[in-house]
Amino acid sequence: MNTKNTVLEQLGGVETVRVAVEHFYNRVLQDNRINHFFAGVDMVKQKAHQTAFLSYALGGSNHYEGMSMRKAHQHLVERMGLNNEHFDAVVEDLVKTLEELKVAPELIEQVVVVLSDPNQRKNVLNQ
Numbered sequence: 001m002n003t004k005n006t007v008l009e010q011l012g013g014v015e016t017v018r019v020a021v022e023h024f025y026n027r028v029l030q031d032n033r034i035n036h037f038f039a040g041v042d043m044v045k046q047k048a049h050q051t052a053f054l055s056y057a058l059g060g061s062n063h064y065e066g067m068s069m070r071k072a073h074q075h076l077v078e079r080m081g082l083n084n085e086h087f088d089a090v091v092e093d094l095v096k097t098l099e100e101l102k103v104a105p106e107l108i109e110q111v112v113v114v115l116s117d118p119n120q121r122k123n124v125l126n127q
Helices: 007-011 014-028 043-060 069-080 084-100 105-115 118-125
Strands: none
Touching: 007 014, 007 043, 007 105, 014 043, 014 084, 043 105, 084 105
16 A cells, blocks of 8 residues: 555655656657747746646645746736647646656556646636
């Protein structure tokens, strides 16, 4: 039986998420479906925000100090047409990253379930 309670703990903690985020953004920035959303973005800051968000979303904390999902992505929806296809591409890139990092398939599925929650997507896309 697994004695680690949260998905974050099962992944190996915040440091593991930090490594995954680094690899993830290397992949995202090569993905022509979504890399245009990151043009001009301070990637050091972006990676720090993503690490904090993922750590929170995967059970590492009950408190997140970043912007709401809707506020953080509102300009991308309005000005650049961020939509469900882009979300799917992000999830696909994350799955590929986790697979490359040898994360167990059942744990990858748990991460995808948490991050693909339709309520999260609705909060971002305001649909």
